Structure formats: structure tokens, C-alpha cells
Amino acid sequence: MVQLTRIYTKSGDKGKTALGNGTRVAKNDVRVExxxxxxxxxxxxxxxxxxxxxxxxxxxxxxxxxxxDLGADLCTPGDGSDDNPEQPALRITATQTERLETEIDQxxxxxxxxxxFVLPGGSAxxxxxxxxxxxSRRAERLIVELAAIETINSEAVRYINRLSDHMFVLARHANxxxxxxxxxxxxxxx
Numbered sequence: 001m002v003q004l005t006r007i008y009t010k011s012g013d014k015g016k017t018a019l020g021n022g023t024r025v026a027k028n029d030v031r032v033e034x035x036x037x038x039x040x041x042x043x044x045x046x047x048x049x050x051x052x053x054x055x056x057x058x059x060x061x062x063x064x065x066x067x068x069d070l071g072a073d074l075c076t077p078g079d080g081s082d083d084n085p086e087q088p089a090l091r092i093t094a095t096q097t098e099r100l101e102t103e104i105d106q107x108x109x110x111x112x113x114x115x116x117f118v119l120p121g122g123s124a125x126x127x128x129x130x131x132x133x134x135x136s137r138r139a140e141r142l143i144v145e146l147a148a149i150e151t152i153n154s155e156a157v158r159y160i161n162r163l164s165d166h167m168f169v170l171a172r173h174a175n176x177x178x179x180x181x182x183x184x185x186x187x188x189x190x
Contacts, residue, residue: 020076020089034146035074037139038160042067044135048128056125056170059103063163066096070156074143079153092159100162107169112178118168121182122175129174133167136160 016024017032025032042064049060069092076089083089120130140160146152172178 020072023077030142030146030149031074031077034139034142035071037135037142038067038071038074041132041136041139041163042071044128044132048125048132051123051125051128051174056173059166059170062099063166066092066159067163069096070159073153073156074146077150079151091153092155094155094158097155097159097162100159100166104162104166104169107166107173110177111169111172112181114178115183117184118172119182119184120171122171122180126171126174126181129167129171133164133171136164136167140164 015027017027018024019031045060045064045067049057049064052060069090072090073092076083078089080089080091083091120134121127140157143152143157143160147154147157172181175181
């Protein structure tokens with residue numbers, strides 16, 4: 001269990017931060033940007049949960065925990081293949097991604113078919129989930145950028161890609177299973 005006794009350490013006052021393996025990097029390093037944006041996604045989901053209840057809230061709570069796992073994975077260089085077997089780094093797993101896929105399929109099965117692109121909005125929960133979707137897409141772009149220059153756990157990319165899909169179908173579910181979606185009307189204001 002993690003125990004934090006001091007919140008500030010002053011170790012980052014010169015623009016550097018420590019990764020999970022102790023290496024110090026600039027706070028604007030792409031790795032830090034990636035896991036920082038995962039943290040931002042988590043915070044946005046926390047706001048969405050203010051409007052969620054029941055099974056939806058339970059899904060979002062599990063996802064928030066997964067996002068901490070993903071952040072821990074991303075803050076530790078490598079893909080897990082060379083982790084110390086006695087103290088392996090926490091890595092996101094295929095099981096976590098597969099759970100998202102199962103939930104996406106279950107939610108999507110009850111949705112009205114799409115007849116146009118969906119605009120963010122409708123219910124408060126749906127609007128917040130659309131924000132979470134877009135922030136998770138930004139996290140995905142950063143994770144892909146990181147993967148292009150360093151070795152990372154490939155499951156991290158799969159997980160974050162599924163997460164934005166999950167947020168999309170959950171946002172539609174929050175709009176009465178898509179019946180109250182706000183639909184794009186091409187050229188409406190010309």
C-alpha cells in the first residue's frame with residue numbers, strides 16, 4: 001500500500017520529476033505528458049461520476065482504478081519484459097482491456113442505431129463523458145507518440161484506445177440509450 005506523509009518534496013522545483021524507476025526527466029517529457037494526460041482523463045471521469053449511479057458509476061470507478069494502473073505503467077520505462085521479477089512494475093493487462101470490450105459490446109447492444117454523428121451534449125453525464133472521451137483521445141495520441149520513440153507496454157495503447165470507445169457508448173447510454181443524443185446536422189447554419 002502506498003503511504004504519503006509529505007505532499008510536497010521540492011524535488012521538482014527545477015522542472016524535473018522522477019519516473020517509476022528513479023530516472024529524472026523534464027516535466028514536459030513526452031512520457032510525463034502521456035501519464036499526466038491519463039491522470040487528467042481520470043479527473044474528468046471523476047466529475048462525470050457526480051452524475052452517475054448504479055452500474056454506470058461502478059464501471060467508471062473500475063476505470064478510474066485502471067487509469068492509475070495505466071499511469072503507473074507509463075511512468076516506468078520499458079514494456080515489462082525486463083522488469084525485475086521480484087518487484088515487477090505495475091503494467092496494464094489484456095484482461096483490463098478485454099473488460100472494456102465486453103462492457104462496450106453490452107452497452108452498444110442496447111443503443112439506438114446511429115443515423116448521424118453525435119454532438120457532445122444531452123444529459124450532464126453524457127456531456128462529461130464526451131469530455132472524458134476527448135481527453136482520453138489526447139492521452140492516446142501522446143502514448144502513441146511515446147511508443148514511437150521508446151519501448152512501452154503495447155497493452156497501454158490498446159487500453160486507452162478502447163477507453164475512448166467506452167466513453168462514447170456510455171455517453172450515448174446516458175442519453176436514454178441514444179434516443180436523446182444531439183445529432184450533427186451537416187450545413188445546418190450555412
